[in-house]
Amino acid sequence: MIISKLNHTNLKIATDIRSVFQASYRIEAKLLKATDFPPLKRPLNCFIESSNDFWGAVLNKATCGVVEINTNKSRTHIQSLVVHPTFFRQGVGRKLVEHVFDTYKTKLFTVETGLENTPALKLYKLLGFEEISQYNTDHGIRKVKLEKLIEGV
DSSP states (O other): OOEHHHHHSSSSHHHHHHHHHHHHHHHHHTTTTSOOOOGGOOOOOHHHOOSSEEEEEEEETEEEEEEEEEEEESSSEEEEEOGGGGGHHHHHHHHHHHHHHHHHHOOOEEEEEETTTTHHHHHHHHTTOOEEEEEOOSOOOOEEEEEEEEETT
């Protein structure tokens, strides 16, 4: 598996990114029992025009996972972490998050996910994130905010 930064401003690459997001978020919407799931409505131009970083995991020439990062000097936020369902339970998400830790040298890492997204919560807690709060979205989804502090950064 190779992890590399993706040029999301390229139409072909952005289309590939969106395809992985759509496949993954269809599964998450079912896990969360969401009838209205905003990530599934994200248009292609939002990927192309994003100021976030995108990193992709490629295996056998297929993009199997993508992590979207929003960062500044004090914190790195995992905006999205998606794995194509074909590659579930193969360590793709873990490797992408570990790559984020290795690449971004901030003291604070944050992420949010749906309370009912058990696989994501399990992964984040395994990687050292701790729950800091929960809240309800306007779309009826209970979300969890998690963070990880890195000492000595």
